[in-house]
Amino acid sequence: MEPLRSHTGRCLPLRRSNVDTDQIIPSEYCRSVRRTGYADALFARWRTDPDFVLEQPERAGATVLLAGAHFATGSSREHAVWALRDWGVAAVIAPSFGDIFCRNALKNGLLAVALPDRAVASLLERAERDAAFETTLDLVECRVSAGEQSWAFDIDARARRLLLAGHDDITATLTRQDAIARHERTRPHWLPALTPGSALFPTEQS
Amino acid sequence: MSGAPATIIDKLWRDAVVCTEPDGPDLLYVDLHLVHEATSPQAFEGLRLSGRTVRRPDLTLAVEDHNVPTDSLTVSDALSREQLEALRRNCADHGIALFPHGHRRQGVVHVVGPELGLVQPGMTVVCGDSHTSTHGAFGALAFGVGTSDVEHVLATQTVAVQKPRTMLVEFSGSPTDGVTAKDLMLALITQIGANGAHGHIVEYRGDAVRSLSMESRMTMCNLSVEAGARAGLIAPDETTFAYLSDRPGSPAGPAREEAVAHWRALTSDPGAVFDRTVTVDVSGLTPWVTWGTNPGQAVPLAGTVPDPAAFTDPDERAAARRALDYMDLAPGTPMREIGIDTVFIGSCTNGRLDDLRAAAEVLRGRRVLDGVRVLVVPGSMDVRVRAEREGLHEVFADAGAEWRLPGCSMCLGMNTDRLPGRQRCASTSNRNYEGRQGPRARTHLVSPAIAAATAVTGRLALPADLP
Ligand code: SF4
Numbered sequence: 001m002e003p004l005r006s007h008t009g010r011c012l013p014l015r016r017s018n019v020d021t022d023q024i025i026p027s028e029y030c031r032s033v034r035r036t037g038y039a040d041a042l043f044a045r046w047r048t049d050p051d052f053v054l055e056q057p058e059r060a061g062a063t064v065l066l067a068g069a070h071f072a073t074g075s076s077r078e079h080a081v082w083a084l085r086d087w088g089v090a091a092v093i094a095p096s097f098g099d100i101f102c103r104n105a106l107k108n109g110l111l112a113v114a115l116p117d118r119a120v121a122s123l124l125e126r127a128e129r130d131a132a133f134e135t136t137l138d139l140v141e142c143r144v145s146a147g148e149q150s151w152a153f154d155i156d157a158r159a160r161r162l163l164l165a166g167h168d169d170i171t172a173t174l175t176r177q178d179a180i181a182r183h184e185r186t187r188p189h190w191l192p193a194l195t196p197g198s199a200l201f202p203t204e205q206s
Numbered sequence: 207m208s209g210a211p212a213t214i215i216d217k218l219w220r221d222a223v224v225c226t227e228p229d230g231p232d233l234l235y236v237d238l239h240l241v242h243e244a245t246s247p248q249a250f251e252g253l254r255l256s257g258r259t260v261r262r263p264d265l266t267l268a269v270e271d272h273n274v275p276t277d278s279l280t281v282s283d284a285l286s287r288e289q290l291e292a293l294r295r296n297c298a299d300h301g302i303a304l305f306p307h308g309h310r311r312q313g314v315v316h317v318v319g320p321e322l323g324l325v326q327p328g329m330t331v332v333c334g335d336s337h338t339s340t341h342g343a344f345g346a347l348a349f350g351v352g353t354s355d356v357e358h359v360l361a362t363q364t365v366a367v368q369k370p371r372t373m374l375v376e377f378s379g380s381p382t383d384g385v386t387a388k389d390l391m392l393a394l395i396t397q398i399g400a401n402g403a404h405g406h407i408v409e410y411r412g413d414a415v416r417s418l419s420m421e422s423r424m425t426m427c428n429l430s431v432e433a434g435a436r437a438g439l440i441a442p443d444e445t446t447f448a449y450l451s452d453r454p455g456s457p458a459g460p461a462r463e464e465a466v467a468h469w470r471a472l473t474s475d476p477g478a479v480f481d482r483t484v485t486v487d488v489s490g491l492t493p494w495v496t497w498g499t500n501p502g503q504a505v506p507l508a509g510t511v512p513d514p515a516a517f518t519d520p521d522e523r524a525a526a527r528r529a530l531d532y533m534d535l536a537p538g539t540p541m542r543e544i545g546i547d548t549v550f551i552g553s554c555t556n557g558r559l560d561d562l563r564a565a566a567e568v569l570r571g572r573r574v575l576d577g578v579r580v581l582v583v584p585g586s587m588d589v590r591v592r593a594e595r596e597g598l599h600e601v602f603a604d605a606g607a608e609w610r611l612p613g614c615s616m617c618l619g620m621n622t623d624r625l626p627g628r629q630r631c632a633s634t635s636n637r638n639y640e641g642r643q644g645p646r647a648r649t650h651l652v653s654p655a656i657a658a659a660t661a662v663t664g665r666l667a668l669p670a671d672l673p
Contacts, residue, residue, distance in 0.1 A: 018500055018525055020637075022640075023641065027619055028619070031288075031289050032289075033247035035251070061560070066549040069401075070401045074336065074639065075637075076335055076351060082454065099404070100336060102353070107355070108356035147316055150263055156368060157229035157230045159228065169354070170256070170258070170357065170358050170362060173233065173362045174362060174365060176233055176362075180233075180235070180261075182224075185226040188239070190464065192323065192324045192463045193264040195300075196301060199454055199527065200324075202303055202304060205323070
């Protein structure tokens, strides 16, 4: 992964709270086995409305989605992140997020940043008025800035470190193999395992 | 070890930690990784691209559930077939146990794991599915993750997480007869909001919880995620130990005694402090039903559709307006007057044997109203077989309901089990989101007995309403 230090882009104001992942991408679009190709599925049910923010010609090329509280709660489908990214969204700013979405987003380099209600309200207002309005998310300083205003944000420290360095999550964890093996040796002996040949392991017949 | 009183959440967490990362999160060991076809193909593909292997295939169990047809064993949809075939290939390549469509142990992932005795107190369980919280019913630490984490778990058998805050939910008082775990949870979620437990792991307590069967406890913990919680759990007790005897995966002989002694210690110490405590008074509680488009928009079935103007929080008011518009409901309408087109009985929330028994008891000797479609989808093949041994399939068939094969089915509408048009459904599942059961579908979440009574009258109804 390329290191990610900051992102600047024009905004997509979506003044709606409780946008769950079923709305970001309905389940029938989650049957693909691929990690890409979800751009058309993003907000599929709302895209038929020509007034929907993604359909407005002046929003073409905008990359920072602004949304209401509890964005992307619900299903764990990472397809929601892939769909946002495939459409061209690089960052989402909302007062709060579904936990699993937040993890999924940062693992894919999509900046999901929570700001206080008032900050999001101010950004939404300005973005609705002005399609050219730009916002910057700075991962080094942990700040969102727009014009003369700026706000600090909290972000998962490990995810931030990996993004700044462009490091892969699994590679980082694999440096802990000794600790993992040590823990494995202390697990209670009665814990279940699905070992091939054991009664639990399925065969063609049973 | 420090002598400060610890919550069960602290104890489970402490036991699962492999090491703590310098910048905060803990690396947790995963004792059981549940996998299904919808959120795993990209994870296996990632492993392949990076030349990695599965660290512990023996701690991994795969099932086919989200995408499988429930009316036949033939998968006619090409995309669904591709996804199922990918899972079969991946499991064969990596030596992972898989229960495919049609196998006698296949079913919804959160039904299959527990019924095999694979989920035990003290374990850490993850799955690429938000309702993994179900397994907290056993006093396990269980939470859902996305596909990147699935790949991470496959490769390392761990997951790196910042410890969530702890929350105690105490149900006080005794509800009325016929009230289920689902009703308790709808009452809780309405009280604290659909994101009211955000950032927390919840321990559920109270007499109303203790008296629940394991199956009902699973229903309760399953719905934790609808309260926005990371996970929810119930301390293990005799009910848990009894459930875990004689299951293929549960310990037997001397190992069982050792295990039970260990399990008994998995409770919150007296005086242990939670970051947050919520009390829900359930004295006199009656069955609940949702009116809106999130699980926190619910009322007693004997109640009426609320007036958005009555919500003081502007966000909630706007959400209620939007929900009523989508649901096509007017404030003040008695819930009992709401007509239903389809009834769905199933899912990892309410697709277990007890749930089917409760529905069958209501339908026995009665007929589904003409024009109402009723799908009964057992949570697993095992549930289906046991239900058939009791003759429940005949009760459903005689009443005019469809007796289907196990799968997620209309819970998420991923395959053809989807509501057409603006149909209204009484559903025993867990999400009444816009478009969840079909592009314009309208969902009312209910418990199995309410679903069955509703099937008979064609309107939301209590079993006691039936002639
Ligand atoms: S039954 Fe519904 S909630 Fe449960 S795993 Fe399947 S889709 Fe998810």
